[in-house]
Amino acid sequence: MLTQQRKAHILAVLRETGEIVAKTLSRDLNLSEDTIRRDLRELAAEGLLQRVHGGALPASPALADFSGRQTIATDGKKAIGRAAAAMIQPGQVIFVDGGTTAVQLARHLPIDLEATIITHSPSIAVELINHPNITVEMIGGRLFKHSMVAVGASTIEAIAYYRADIYFMGVTGIHPEIGLTTGDSEEATVKRTLCRYAAETVVLASSEKLGAASPYVVVPMNYVQCLIVERDTPEESAASFRAEGLTVITA
Structure with a gap:
């Protein structure tokens, strides 16, 4: 051959x-x-x-740059963003990751919601400028242009001063055995730190990420509590994550 x-x-x-x-x-x-x-x-x-x-x-096809990822599974990302936004209760403190699915979360927040959104993503902050009752806390650092998020030592240090009710995590690979992965080591470290300082971590799991892997592990699956998946996600795929003890929400 x-x-x-x-x-x-x-x-x-x-x-x-x-x-x-x-x-x-x-x-x-x-x-x-x-x-x-x-x-x-x-x-x-x-x-x-x-x-x-x-x-x-x-x-994972989600390793494409930010503009390229905006064209992948757009309807599914909107549905996941809508379901994630519905989980946020008034008065909560929320970590929101960067990424195109997280942008959909921000776009689906009720205009009258009172909450505090902490993010290291300029894209998320811009989406929330017309929400009068949402306090936006920006975490700074070196801009990782591929994903439009801040990374680096100063980012990680700043995160430690917050405690969030929920962290909505975006990754490029989600595999029941390998865990949650992404394509950059510094970005993985930031995500890992956000997970550590949140009471609950919810993963925004659009279809192109399920069963895929990227080079850098963020955390194993047992470090998170919930996945939000698309409606047409195969039941055997969802079952493999439930077997790891996760709640799986279908958007």
Whole structure:
């Protein structure tokens, strides 16, 4: 089997099963594991999959930059944003992450809501300028332009001065075994810190992120309490997260 044929086969198996186990694939193709691992490395370098211990998972399309992500699963993100906004009660203190789904959350907040929104995302802050009863606390730092959020040591230090009722987290990969992942190490650290200082963490789980993985782990699944998923999410996918003890809300 030629290299390109092997790679096409690997991607076909990944689409069909949602994962690659190098040992199993090498046996099925009668090839060495070294050959399979080399193919996986090259496919990962092309952004076509995410290598994990023993094989690979789908790479998340949510790794695209902020403007590119605005065109992915737009209806699903609106539904998730609406469901997330409905969870916020008057008087609460809320961490809101950056990202296109979080922007939909901000857009669906009632105009008369009284709450405090703490965010490290300029995009979220701008969405809330016409909400007279929402206090917006901006967390500063170095602007990570890819995701339009602040990152760095000063960001992490500032977060420690707050305690939130809920943190609405955005990530690029959500996998029941790998956990919650994203594409930048500093951004992962900021998300991890926000999770630590919130009483409850709710993950905004649009469809392109489920079953996918990115290079940097934020937290394992047992660090969060709830996922908000799209209406057409397969039941077996939702069940895998319920098995981890999470509440799964269908938007």
